[in-house]
Amino acid sequence: MLSGTQGLLFVLALSLLSICAQQSVGRVTLENGVKSKVYLSPKITQHPGSVSNKFYYDIEFPKGHIAIKSFNAEVVDEEGNPVSLQETYLHHWVAVRYYQRKGIKEPKYNGNLGFHQSDFVIARNAGVCSKGLTQFFGLGSETRKTDTHVPDPYGIEVGNPLQVPNGYEEKWLFNVHAIDTRGAVDAMGCTECRCNLYNVTEDEYGRPLKPDYVGGLFCCYDGTQCKVKNGVQSVKRNLYLKYTVEWVDWSDSIIPVNIYIFDVTDTWENTGIHDCLIEFNVEKNENANDFTSIRRSKASFPISGDVVYGAAHLHSGGIGSALYGEDGHVICSSKAIYGEGNEAGNEAGYIVGMTTCYPKPGSIKITKDEVLTLESNYSSEKSHTGVMGLFYILVAESSSTLDASVQIHQDSVVPIFFWGVSVFGLAIFAAVVVSYRRQRQSEDGYHSISTST
Template sequence: MRIVSQEWKLSLTILVLALLSCTPFSSAVSRKTNKNINTNVFMSPKIELSPGSVSNKLYFDVDFPRGHISLKSFNAELVDDAGNSIPLSQTYLHHWIFLRYHQPKNVTHNSQSGITFVRNSGFCQENVFGQYFGLGSETRGTNTYIPDPYGIEVGNPSEIPKGYVEKWMFNIHAIDTRGVEDKLGCIECKCDLYNVTKDEDGVALSPNYKGGLQCCPDNSKCKMLKGFLGKKRSIYLKYTVMWMTWESFIVPAKIYIIDATDVLKISHNSKGKSLEHDCKIEYEVEPCSKSNVNGSDCVDVKRSSFPMQKGGYFIYGVGHMHVGSIGTTLYGKDGKVICSSIPIYGNRSEAGNEKGYVVGMSTCYPQLGSIKIHDGETLTLEAKYNNTIRHSGVMGLFYFLVAEKLPHHHL
């Protein structure tokens, strides 16, 4: 039974949907960090990976703080059986994403029956990039804390339909790169390395599709070095949530996730003009001319512009990019820079500082009330990659928070 559209599945990179209905989710830690803020640490079900293999599954009804709350930060990483951080050079975390949904009460655990997704405020079509939280290899080195007095409001009883409950689900896309022939090619999901020529419906992929999400589905395997032997290992997604009970003084912040591949279409109907977004999710970075390979011209630039129909005060921003990225910038009216997010590359071997990998993204925390996006203001997102070599399946996303009002004492 299909519960989501083709585009929605691609945005989650779920080519084969598999649920683990018998594995319980358990909280490892629950403590108060100060008078108001709680910190909860959770562990996913066990994920088993052999060298070169891929895990890409959806997990429904996962452990998450309940009630009417304000989310303050969300962090995650891959760990082993002993709780030790796993380096990206061994298991690459392509992405993890958390999604919010409503479901009728008294349904069985992990059931898909009656699900209604509650997406963020972003622009992409249908439920593409509708998640509330999510990062990739940059997870450990990216700040996600939402400054006071702002918070992301969830669990408001007035917003949950009668007879329904609010739940959370997540997707983890992890690739075991131990012993693979080409690490960069495997983490970019090059089709030839995975020996994939058809999509999940059995339709032949375009010869122009060199790599990306469709070429490393769940249970696929990347090409290995001849003679390499390695044992299966167990990994877990460890995720840490900071939250507090919702109070009247908290100012709600809306989540926007935008895509540099978004193509905006304007259509006219009986109700007037309407805007249709077409986010492509990923794209191919073609290599530059050999004559420029050592010059400064080997930069691929992807841009997309769109109006922000309902504005507000910009309070936080961060990009999501892959290996080869240079940075992403969000511009406002007349080319005003709202935020630039730059990748941080590792230079050693330990988890969190793996050489050659994107291990963090810089974030923007402007002074309270200093950046306002006006109703109808056109925003432009620009993503840059170094293209001395080809990069497949890259992303140019930008995640930001907007508050429609300032705290009372600033009005």
């Protein structure tokens, strides 16, 4: 039998091993010159029928002047297990870059600043919407099976100190919109934010909803409750958005790409302003011969460049989407991938992925002021509320250096982090021997559809 001191040392040694193991999960790894790190968002607490649609400011993100090569995310539980869309529907997650004045206190996690204050400046993507859809990265239920890799020699440039306003620092925020459909009377209706299921007549700011507004984001805001079956117990659980970022250190041989997001609700063709309404409804078609609802919008493109990547964002009921050039040629088409089972990543009835486009470098070009057409197709066999038709493309302004190879720094950052954790662990162990204990905790800290998706 262990003595009291030996037992204490043994227990604390096990605790130390546990701490080190947890820390090592988040270390930076290096493979073929590409750095990668896995992060967790702050916890998302839910119960059957609940909605969480919060902002998380100053989230963990790679530091320095870098080129992002991919950004992937999924919802997991406290044990790190993937959570099925049939339990928690991921309406959307978006990552937004912003500049915060130095010395200013961080905003609360759920506050929507609107970025009207001079202390916080949104550093949006390149367009095309005049307001909203400002994110650099973002997906929804399709997040697990949609490729986000940026091919060589391209990269999404962030962390350039020359782009940060004087007296500010670059930061990132998340907006995660998750709907718990466990025990729901109508799970798909909850995911489509049908107002009658949420018993909502006002938006989150207390403004009355229009009589013809039957479903959408104004009915499933943070803190609302979708109707569940009688007898369903309100069991809470904590979830997280696990996100993995891959990047390389910036070099002159990397070709920067600009992010553009198109919205099929864009009013530009009629108003001359890129007013993106974000969501729309699909009416049930009583004509049994055709169950395809087609919606189109046009947008003028601001630069000339080469398309590097493309993917659409649709909701359940979506079939596919395509972006066309002014002469009618296909720039990129993206089709919905539906699940066929129950396991996470293959949930029947849900879009679990979108096909993507990776044109041969320099093969798909867009010219400045070219009028593009976005088309989104949905099934109209039954009605759908609050759906979206977005299209995300990466465009390189110049193709003059396409033959350049990416110079990737091979400097490994793993040993620095690893030894830092190890020294910290040894310090704890030594402290036990001399009756001194020390504990360290860290938490990390996303954006509402009003300024993103």
